[in-house]
Amino acid sequence: GYEKHKKNEVLTKYEMYELEYIPEGEKINQISKSEEIIRQAIELNIQEYCKEPFELPDRFVIFQTMDIIPAQPQNLIEAGKDVWKAYLMDSESEAKSYFIHHISKELSDSLTYQCTKIVLDYVYFNINDMEIDVDLSEEDLIDYYNNNPDKFTINQNFQKIDFTTKAQKHKERVVPFEQVRNDIIQCLTFAQKQKFAEDICQEIANEMKFSTPEFLGENFNVKKNEEIINFQTDIHQMDSDSCLSVNTLLKQEIFSNDADIGIIKKPPLYIIYKIHSRIENYQAKFSDVKSDIITFIKAENNKKLESEYRNYYEKNKEKFVSKDSIKCAIIFVPQDLNNITISDSTIERFYDEHREEFFQPKQALFQTIFISRYRKFSKMGDSKRIANKVARLAKNGVDFNDLAMLFSNRIVKKENELKYKTIADLSDELKNAIYTMKKSISEPIENSDGFYIIKLIDIRDARILPFSEVKQRIRQQLTEARSDELALEKISKIDSKVNVYNDSLAELYADFFFKIDWICLDKDAFQDSILGKISSLVNYESELSKLKKGQKLSAIIKSDTGYFIVFLLDRKKGRQLTYDEVYARVKKEYNELTQIERNKELSQQIISRIKQGENPDSLLTYFSGWHFTDWLKLNDNIPGFRKEESRIILEDAINRKKGSFSHLLRLKNQGFAFYQVEDVNTISMEKFEIEKEKFRNLYIKQKYQQWYEKYKGMANIEICIES
Template identity: 25%
Template sequence: MLMNKMREHTKIILWIVVIAFIATIIFSWGMNYTGRGNKAQKGIIGTINGKDIPRDYFLNLLQDQYVRYREQYGQEPDRRVMKLLRDQIWENIVNSTLISEEIKRMGIKVSDEEVVFQLKNNPPDIIRNNPAFMTDNKFDIQKYYQAMRIQNPQVNMFWAQLESLVRSSLPTTKIQNLVVSTVRVTEDEIYSRFLEEEQTARVKYIYCGPERFIDNKIEISEKEMQDYYNSHIDEYKLPPQRKLRYVVFKTTPTKEDSIKIDETIKDVLKRAKAGEDFAELAKEYSMGPTAENGGDLGYFTKGTMIKEFEDAVFKAKVGEVFGPVKTPLGIHIIKVVDRKPPDSKKKGRKTRRKRRYAKTDSVRASHILFKYVASDNTIDNAKYDASNFAEIAKEEGFEKIAKEQSMEIKETPYFEKSGFIPGIGMMEDAISFAFRGKLNDISSAIKSPDGFYVFQIIDIQPERIKSFDEVKTSIEDILKIKKRKEMAGKLLSKVYDKITSGKSLSRVAKEDSLEVKKTDEFKLNDYINNIGRDIKFSSTAFKLKPGEISKPVEGLKGYYLIQLIEKSSVDTSLFKTRKEEIADKLLTEKQQLLFTQWISYLRSKADIKDYRSQIFGD
């Protein structure tokens, strides 16, 4: 059993070893220090301190991340996600390269004894979170040691991979420890964080905002508007924009596609009920992100899954295979693997949702997810039709062929290179075509989740700055709101002067037709009804003494006079209980911040050239 679980996680170990060796691999690609000319055309994605990063290496990492995303979420990543993936990979390459250079410069080495010590006493999280080494959902060091004593070729390969992971990651761990070794957390910092997270306050307040003066006539001079325009000129810069028209060849599942999926569901359900290995069926047929894990969803309680799925699972018996169950995600075949009573000893804070279901059983289930999707044949037909349309349209005209084929022509609004296409969404290939092509160019067939698109460029707007006349009205509105807010501040200053002369908050509010409101209890970083999350309001409130009234406070919406009603007393016993936890959290935060700042310092001193825009058009 132990061997089987270890074997299941060999793939994960291999992946982590690959990631851990990123910096090493970079240097093994034979980076060019002397290349001249257009680097992107020579297959170079960028350079870091003179070291060329091969485009193919970058694209291989991108492909790995693309596949992992698609498997995890069960859908194609859109343009925004693809850009995030590219950015993350590039940042990791830069950071790991610079860290490797520092490790080499500082002469940091790892001995066999250190690797052995780390393996024995501080195994990585991939081991600690591996079910093969757990007892009652907790890491069991004795199971880990027991596994270490097993001798056979497969297990030896597993430990060799783990040793490589630890050996490759230890230098980075050592340099990180050196960088953050000076970080300390003070008692004041721990106590302040405790108060932020635990102390509550209630206040009365008077609010006065620009809307009070909406009927007041505000005059804004031409000079004021022109001055504002000149001082905010960067806000009115418009990047290059494009406008397209397009036709769509949909890849909606046909009736035949749906019938075939229904037949597959019936067949798989029959095989699963007949005793065929459920996990293997899930790996072969499931369209969900848990397919690779045999459809295993782990343990869950009521209130954590989609209602239709949850209702069906909690009515079933352990070992029962049933379905199909329809949910917004698709069609499920489900197997209930285990059921266990609630853990009454489990401690920790519970949300209202968790408290509601705290006394219910937890169930472990696996599922096989099916979705009604277009068949390969349907997709191929749509692609052929779109490609055929594009080729003919390039010869005979977009509008003419669309009319002959009774295709609806749609138009996009103007859009920018860095954003999505309104009405369509993120479509990287279309945006790339739009900003590389010439006026009236027609694209080839471009795939999207809902079909194949053919575009034509119908307008090109170069980069420009909006003229003063274009934005004059909006500037006038901005300046009017600003002046009205200033009027609100002046009014509350007069109200505050009355309070200092001995009048009460409620009396002065009545005199000036203002309203005194009360808040519910809130913490420093809470969202407050009618106010929002306004740190100036909250921080002022917590600085007051009970009964004390603040000077006018400029918040996000307007101005406030705040009177503290009460502030909760400090629970010293709770502070003692949470002190170590808060200290650890603060220390981690400060260490992460310092390490990030150190990386930023290395980057600021490095010679980094990024050619990705020449390849991807970002």
């Protein structure tokens, strides 16, 4: 009710914010609880002030609603995604329905489900929050270290196997005391805290027999006359994710135990409770048991799923079978290319003695235009006529690359992309033509498929490659040969000394020794294993499966990078895997299959309803939305899709008719999609060939005109007039 000048005086004295349109649920900078302010402002009429100042911790706020824009359809479509997600994630509606239709009736009739209320006092504490004086001497730490050697020993563990260098590994060793001193202190401190907690729990429990203490210290939480309600028969159905919460631990204890006073020990959490009263057949409100009902429903759903998982396992047992597998030890001697030096004189001598290996036959560098005799939409004889025309244009100076683009039925590389080809390896028609050509354009060369026009760029005569061109190649070849020779020599000596495996090999040949854990002898799994990657070892798979423990393969195995001796350490026979062993895999496979089937069924229902005339925008509000695109080319990206997914969709869509629907597509992000072709604009092959022919003729006419003008300017004309 201020007059205008008074109002302006107030507004200049205090902070004032003039805001743009703000959606409900967003925040105003610098103002806490601003979501509540916006909610209240939306309920006011336009130009109306708040009924009373809005109190904040450090100030008061007065606000006026200047304008309101109602939710628009497009906003609702976008918001629908969040609404749908929230609905699916909210179990309350399901729990409420269950309560109304089942629980309340059964409670009143005293049937299956019994709801019990317990009134109790309890004290709880977490020993991680407690600070107690721990008296640990250096002698205590050393005694613990010496009495628990297994805890401080690193077993022989091969960290990395690199079949090009020496093994990088840790031998079995005891970690020095100084490195684990702090760990020992933490371990012993925690043990003493546990002992302290058990002692204090007993003291509190004894005191609670008479009365519950009011205050025990800042680390102790005291609750008096608390009510805990539960309607489940099996309290242990509770969600394991919450197993360390105080409320859950109490429920699991007091509803399955008749004791009035008890101690719950779940380190680091400890609870001492005293029950005052138990009320059986308690008529609970929904809010009292909502969380229990949700937990119960989840447990029932999980039971159903567990049954379906097991059925899937039973029906597909043959998929869950382990193959024979082996454990091996390997002595590997790699080729050492770094420590071998080949002199220039050795390389020259090798070149002189093996000149024939560096013979290079006659080669040609050329381009071709190919005119197929099976060209579509052409009259008989067109191919030869076009080939003659193209050859004539090329000889008259028309760019060969342009002609190739317009007329060739095969891809033609540009001149800077070409490589020399051995003439003897070419087809007889091309070979004979090139042998008789000079650097020029050929006449059309006919074969069974069509006509070639050749542009010969260069010819290299047959020759022995000069030493300068092959020197580095020879050096590399001799280095690899020498390193291979030395590696074979070294492993042959080892092989002659070792017949069966023994534990001393790891020390004797520490730089070359490896242990390989279990490897499946199934063909695919074996090839993916470390052993399978040794190029030629796959040929010995059968022999490996027949070896006895400790035996070695009969042959030294050569790989691309060195030589191996392989010992069999152990073998496991293939067997049927139990349900528990493959539970995670069964669960994943079953969920993926059911998800695909559910989405296929859902997409078909949606497509059917759209075909019947339902509005896709309203039908898909609570899904990912029905998105429209502009005209797309085959190499475009569809908004919201990966490049690869866009390519697959567009290549599929180009072959569909206007208005048609796609099948269900599975995306890499585990989502699904389908689409409808709203419109498609394609050109028939016949029309394409007609347009291409027009362009060719126009191009030829332009080039002919350029040629004509060029040569007309060069002509000399003499006129003799007699009178």
